[in-house]
Amino acid sequence: MCKITYFVAATLDGFIASPDADHSMFLEGQDHGAWVLDTLPETLPTALRQRIPGLAERANRRFDTVLMGRGTYERGLRDGATSPYQHLRQYVVSAGLDSTPDRSVEVVAGDPLDFVRTLKKEDGLGIWLCGGGKAAATLRDEIDELIVKINPVVIGSGVPLFDSGYSPQHYEVVSGRVFDSGVTIMTYTRARP
Template identity: 90%
Template structure:
């Protein structure tokens, strides 16, 4: 069975974007960029993959499908990007979005749980949830793995890692690495009951 992995950058105080969905506070590239290229290169947008020698032609290693929340998808649209991950099957989780701006992107209306459960039963690589907080909250029970790039910055408010009410859910540490830039990449697996 395929796994759903929530791989996302976050601040020390648990936000994945500013209140207006900006990500400029996050450190990009630097020393932790090599970890991303070595471990999850398909999480780079297609336009960036084309800039890394040999990466655009390489096979996906870990994921073949990406799920985005509406805010995450619309952030790319503001920059003119209608299909950010052409090298993956792309889905946008949104109850309010009728259709995507690109035929390579499919909108999943309403409650995405059954849709993700069906995806997990298919053959293939893993499923990457790249954001946002509302989509993560809706899919929280199906998230098998959480990989967080914790950036050494506090912003006070913004889009939370999980935009939901109080409901504790335990995870176990799989691995962790602190980089000289101050970024920490932590991998967690859902704790077994």
């Protein structure tokens, strides 16, 4: 059974993007970038993978599927990325999006929980939820692991890590690492009753 990992960058105050879906406040590369390249290389967009020598040929280590919310996908579209993760199976969770400009990106318009439960039963590598806050809130009960790149910045408002109402859910710490850049990468698993 595959597990879902929500791997995402966040601010100290728990936002994954600015109110207009900008990510420029996050530190890119630096010392924590080497950790991402070594540990989760498939989470880099295909266009970036092709610019790093040898990375495009490297096999996926943890994930063969990516899920993203409509806002996350549309942010990539604004930058010209119609198929941002061509090296993964790509799904956009959205009740309001009918189609995408690229056939390799499939829209999940029905019940995303049923869809994800079916995906988790398939053989293969893991499933990466790359954002956004609404998709994470919808799929929260199916998220098995949470990896957060906590950036040393506070923005006050924006897209929250989980865009939902109050409903406590406990996680257990698996690991944590603080980098010289100030970025902390924390890994959690959902506590099971």
